[in-house]
Amino acid sequence: MNREVEGIRILVVDDERDIRDASERILSRVGFQLYTAKRGEEALQVFKEAHPAIVLLDLKMPGMDGMEVLKRLREWDPSILVIVITGYATVETAIEAMKQGAYDFISKPFEPDQLRIVVNRAAEKIRLTREAKNLEQEKARTLSDLDTEKSRMRTIIESLPDGVMVTNISGQVVLINLSCKHMLKLPPDTTPGRPIQDYVSDEALCNLGLDISRGKYVDYGDIPEHEFTLSDGTYLRAIAQPVLGERKECLGAILNLIDITSMKALDRLKSEFVAKVSHELRSPLSTIHEQIAVVVGDLVSSQPQQHQHLLARAKEKTQGLISLIGDLLDLSRIEEGITGREPKPVRLEELLKGIVDFLSTRASTKNQTLSLDILLENLPEINADPLALESIFGNLITNAITYTQEGGRIRVELDKAGINIRVKVVDNGFGIDEKYIDKIFDRFYRVKDERTRYITGTGLGLPIVKGLVDSLGGIIEVTSSLGEGSTFTVLLPVQQG
Ligand code: ADP
Numbered sequence: 242m243n244r245e246v247e248g249i250r251i252l253v254v255d256d257e258r259d260i261r262d263a264s265e266r267i268l269s270r271v272g273f274q275l276y277t278a279k280r281g282e283e284a285l286q287v288f289k290e291a292h293p294a295i296v297l298l299d300l301k302m303p304g305m306d307g308m309e310v311l312k313r314l315r316e317w318d319p320s321i322l323v324i325v326i327t328g329y330a331t332v333e334t335a336i337e338a339m340k341q342g343a344y345d346f347i348s349k350p351f352e353p354d355q356l357r358i359v360v361n362r363a364a365e366k367i368r369l370t371r372e373a374k375n376l377e378q379e380k381a382r383t384l385s386d387l388d389t390e391k392s393r394m395r396t397i398i399e400s401l402p403d404g405v406m407v408t409n410i411s412g413q414v415v416l417i418n419l420s421c422k423h424m425l426k427l428p429p430d431t432t433p434g435r436p437i438q439d440y441v442s443d444e445a446l447c448n449l450g451l452d453i454s455r456g457k458y459v460d461y462g463d464i465p466e467h468e469f470t471l472s473d474g475t476y477l478r479a480i481a482q483p484v485l486g487e488r489k490e491c492l493g494a495i496l497n498l499i500d501i502t503s504m505k506a507l508d509r510l511k512s513e514f515v516a517k518v519s520h521e522l523r524s525p526l527s528t529i530h531e532q533i534a535v536v537v538g539d540l541v542s543s544q545p546q547q548h549q550h551l552l553a554r555a556k557e558k559t560q561g562l563i564s565l566i567g568d569l570l571d572l573s574r575i576e577e578g579i580t581g582r583e584p585k586p587v588r589l590e591e592l593l594k595g596i597v598d599f600l601s602t603r604a605s606t607k608n609q610t611l612s613l614d615i616l617l618e619n620l621p622e623i624n625a626d627p628l629a630l631e632s633i634f635g636n637l638i639t640n641a642i643t644y645t646q647e648g649g650r651i652r653v654e655l656d657k658a659g660i661n662i663r664v665k666v667v668d669n670g671f672g673i674d675e676k677y678i679d680k681i682f683d684r685f686y687r688v689k690d691e692r693t694r695y696i697t698g699t700g701l702g703l704p705i706v707k708g709l710v711d712s713l714g715g716i717i718e719v720t721s722s723l724g725e726g727s728t729f730t731v732l733l734p735v736q737q738g
Contacts, residue, residue, distance in 0.1 A: 249364050250293035252276045254284040254310065255326060256302045260349065264297060267353045268360060281305030285313060292318075295363045298343075299326045300334050308338060315342045320370070322363045404477075404498030407484060410491065412437050412451045424477055424498050443469040446479050446496070453483050456491035468501070476505045517685045521565055521699060525558035532558075561697065568701040571632065572684065575708035586622035589662055589733075590615055592630055593653055600638050608648045611638070616656035621735045623662055629709045636702040637666040637729050643696055645670025645726070661715070661732040669726035678719060682707045 251273045253264045261277045269275050276291050278284040281304050288296070296314060300307030307325065314321050325346040327335040335346040344366070347359045398405055404421030408414055414433045417440065422431050425440060437450045446467050458464050467479045480497045532555040536548050597613045604611035623630075634653070641651045645668045654665040671692045673681060680686045685700040687693070710717045714734050721727035 248272075248274060249295065249367060250274045250276065250291055251295045251297065251360065252278060252284065252287055252291065252293040253297045254278045254281070254302070254307070255297070255299040256280065257299070260299070260326065263353070264356060267356055271357065271361075273360070273364075281307070281310040284310050288314060288317070294322060294367050295360065296321060296323045297326055297347075297360070298323050300338060301328070308334070308341065311338055311341055311343055322366060324359055324363060404496075406437075406440065406450075406496040406498070407493060408437050408450055408454045408496075409493040410454050410456070412454045414440055415493065421496075421498055424475070424500055426471060426473070442471070443467075445469065449479070449481055450494050450496055453481050453494035454491070456483065458483065474502070475500065476502045513685065517700075518565075518569070522562060525561050528558050529555045565699050565701075568699050568705060571705050572701055572708065575705060575712065584624045584626050586624055587627050587630060588622050589620060589630070589655060589664065592627060593634060593655060593664065596631060596634050596638060597653060600635070600642060603639070604642050604651060607642065607645075609642060609645060609651055611642070611651045611653075613653045614655070616654055620655065620657060620662055623713075623733050623735055625713050625733070629713065633706050633709050633731060634664065634666070636706045637731070640702060641666050641668035641670065641727070641729075643698070644668070644693065646692075649726075658732060661734055664731045664733070665728055666731075667726065667728045672723040672725050672727055673719070673721040674723050675721075678721060681719070682717075 249272075251264075251268055253261050253268075253275065254277075255261050255264075256279050258279070261279065265275045265277060273295075276287050276293060278287050279302075281302055284296070284298070285305075287293075298307050298310060298314075300311075311323055311325070314323060319342070322344040323338075323342070325335050325338045325343045326349055327338075327346055328349045332348075335343075335348075339346065344363055345359055347355060398416070398418050401418055402420055404424045405416070405418045406414060406421050407416040413436055417427075417431065417433050419429060421427075422429055425442075427440060431440070437454075438447050441447050441450070446469060449465070449467055452458065453464065461482060464481055467481070468476065469479070470476050478499045478501045480499070482495050482497075484492045484495050486492045532551045536551050536555075593613055597611055601611050638651065638653060645651060650669050652665075652667045654663075654667065656663050671690075673688060674690075677686075677688045681688065682703045683700075684704045686703075687698055687700040707717055710731055710733070716732045718730045718732075719727060720730075
């Protein structure tokens with residue numbers, strides 16, 4: 242049995258039974274699937290049900306003649322292969338049938354081999370047509386796969402968070418994704434196609450892109466990473482590589498851009514922090530060192546009065562260092578969101594009284610008056626960590642004392658404003674120039690003018706205060722006038738229920 246013809250359906254239409262039987266026998270043996278019909282009408286019926294690929298059609302039949310059947314069959318299925326069976330007398334008709342679209346013809350009577358040859362030829366045509374169709378489909382599928390693959394890659398590159406730009410060997414941009422346009426401040430509808438200089442303002446990066454595109458770099462390890470800034474302060478890092486073809490030839494360059502603005506800011510803050518801390522630690526440490534050296538060196542010559550003085554200064558300096566470290570730790574805790582212990586109900590009158598009492602000694606050394614005015618009695622308690630509250634008001638009152646001249650006045654007022662408890666720390670001291678007001682809550686920021694120059698501090702007090710007030714859901718405000726004094730107002734929400 243021939244595998245290639247297996248399953249191909251053939252309909253034999255002939256009114257002569259011998260022809261039908263002989264054809265059925267000869268062709269079934271080689272693997273075709275046979276159907277027969279003795280008249281035209283029947284042929285059309287069988288055709289509809291079985292959909293044969295080949296029809297052996299006798300042109301001369303009683304009833305509907307072969308030509309009519311041929312016409313109808315071709316109308317239904319133009320790909321049908323009709324082999325006309327005809328006698329000598331009707332060769333003309335056979336030619337006519339060929340014109341009507343019949344595929345081949347065989348004259349009666351025929352030898353089995355003749356039939357096999359004609360039918361096999363038709364089967365071969367069917368096989369070739371099917372093969373061609375399969376190839377066509379496969380090609381279409383591959384093309385559509387390629388197309389999908391291409392558009393998938395395009396979508397992926399478009400949605401990458403990093404900037405991607407590709408240039409060809411003449412330095413023309415052939416691809417630029419959305420992030421890249423965004424980073425380079427180009428409009429989103431910017432299209433590729435122009436020289437790299439039209440897209441990148443940084444000259445060094447353009448040159449690097451051009452050098453790589455032209456194949457200057459043999460060893461990719463030599464390609465430097467390039468960092469540059471844009472006019473709005475954005476920091477970008479570019480990592481560039483050549484694009485290589487199949488034979489490792491350079492086809493252009495690919496630039497990968499990363500926004501490193503926040504990394505840079507963090508870096509700067511770290512350096513500032515290290516510089517500040519080193520600076521703040523160095524001078525008291527060297528003072529302590531010198532003073533201890535003097536005390537140790539002079540231990541033999543007993544001058545207890547002088548030693549006492551030196552040791553007192555050393556103690557003062559170590560205290561300064563301890564409070565600096567305390568401030569730093571407080572600040573980092575606040576920034577990590579660790580704002581203290583469990584909150585509990587606190588009566589602010591009592592807490593403020595305690596702080597004012599404690600700091601009165603310090604105020605009196607500068608002949609200042611420090612008073613607490615409770616403007617509204619029986620204020621509700623607030624739910625907070627008492628240590629956080631002590632830190633807030635301790636810092637504000639200490640600042641008022643520090644930044645107020647000898648004999649000045651500091652007043653702490655307590656009352657309510659709407660649903661909030663309001664505490665004001667008012668001084669008639671140096672005041673703060675309006676241009677610095679926004680900055681005093683920044684870490685390490687200290688106003689340096691004639692009057693504050695010689696006052697030591699860390700610039701960490703107010704950031705800590707602000708961090709703690711925020712964590713309690715409160716607000717801190719400041720009003721100040723240079724030479725007249727400052728007022729720091731803290732509003733704290735009262736715990737409902
Ligand atoms: P420090 O007191 O350690 O310098 P702070 O963060 O507490 O740090 O204060 C930052 C700056 O704000 C101070 O250096 C000072 O110039 C200014 N400042 C704070 N409180 C007052 C005040 N009550 N009057 C005038 N200036 C003040």
